Amino acid sequence: MDTFFDDFAASIRDENLGVYGIHIIQANKTDRFLRFRADDRLNLYSGSKSVTSLAVGMSLDEGRIALSDRLVDFFPEFCADFADGCARITVKDVLQMRTGHMNHGFQSDEELNEQQKDWAAVFFRQPMVECDREKAFYYENTATYMLSRVIEKVTGVNLRDYLIPRLFTPLGIPNPQWHTCPRGHVLGAIGLHLKTSEYARVGKLLLDYGVWNDKHLVSERYIHALQTEMVPSVCFEDTETRQGYSYQFWNNTIPNSFRLDGKYGQYCVVLRDYNAIVAVTAHRERNGYDILRSVWKNILPRLQ
Helix, strand or coil: CCCCCHHHHHHHHHCCCCEEEEEEEECCCCCEEEECCCCCCEECCCHHHHHHHHHHHHHHHCCCCCCCCEHHHHCHHHHHHCCCCHHHCEHHHHHCCCCCCCCCCCCCCCCCCCCCCCHHHHHHHCCCCCCCCCCCCCCCHHHHHHHHHHHHHHHCCCHHHHHHHHHHCCCCCCCCCECECCCCCECCCCCEEECHHHHHHHHHHHHCCCEECCEECCCHHHHHHHHHCCECCCCCCCHHHCCCEECCEEECCCCCEEEEEECCCEEEEEEHHHCEEEEEEECCCCCCHHHHHHHHHHCHHHHC
16 A cells, blocks of 8 residues: 555545645656645635746746836837836846835735726826835835736737646646736736646646756746745745745745645745655645645655
């Protein structure tokens, strides 16, 4: 009998971690997975942000955008109502959550939820916080939403449709659902629905530096940048959220690893030193990072 998941399963039960499933891909080994419910497609919440980042990387590779491009230059239609300082915001600033805003977006801001508003216009009207944006990190859903809008501007199709032939179809992920704003623009920050096994394939692409079936879907240069060009994230409380953030990905307390990270415990962890990825879907109402700590304790020793 395979005892690989015994300690992890016990932890899920004893700590009431609410895990739905775990899927492990490790080089030169058979995939391992354990399910506590059917492998249905689930909302990845902020795990969606990292997939949006891959679309940005592809657009960079195609020469459609540059990291130094100013966001306002993609949206001249809103130029009459920009907040002071917002003209400085670049694509790289948005990737690294260094917009100078402190508005999380989508739910807390009543103005954003008024259907007649264009959320891009609302983004540009947000007042800038007095801070050194080269160092300041403010986690903001609307920042990622703006990346989705930029992709749509430069490609002529929405974010999901742009990624269908470039990411989802090559990875064998047919027709994924991705929520949109009231005006029909893909949210980017949240709302992508994948199975645990599909989420794991995204991780495998990252583990292999953007290569899938011997074809580069996104450049190695971009994968390297999203691992290394980190900004401090000390404004958060949990140790797993204080290790740095860049390009819509989080560093972990485990060295040489990073993750896609969604609310309630939607994690896809790339573990370079283990040549492996661990994808987890869950619904953990309080402190989903306890799931990561269970992975560190009960899974990593078995990946040696």
